[in-house]
Amino acid sequence: MVTAEREWRITADPTVCIGSGSCVLAAPHTFDQDDEGTVVVLQPTPDENHRAAALTAVGACPVRAITT
Ligand code: SF4
Numbered sequence: 121m122v123t124a125e126r127e128w129r130i131t132a133d134p135t136v137c138i139g140s141g142s143c144v145l146a147a148p149h150t151f152d153q154d155d156e157g158t159v160v161v162l163q164p165t166p167d168e169n170h171r172a173a174a175l176t177a178v179g180a181c182p183v184r185a186i187t188t
Pocket residue numbers: 132136137138139140141142143144153157158159180181182183184185186
């Protein structure tokens with residue numbers, strides 16, 4: 121079966137993250153922070169209900185640590 125949509129996957133680079141928390145505010149279902157404030161991706165492939173928020177989080181990251 122051919123699908124028009126490529127697989128959608130969120131990645132975050134912890135070596136770039138400065139712990140601002142913007143991604144968690146924008147998409148708490150998709151992102152969290154560890155004890156040091158570094159990003160943790162909870163849902164690398166967010167379902168449709170959480171994709172818009174996850175994309176907002178990508179744009180909200182001040183250091184562009186998150187990619188899709
Ligand atoms: S928005 Fe960017 S810098 Fe801030 S916690 Fe998330 S990944 Fe880290």
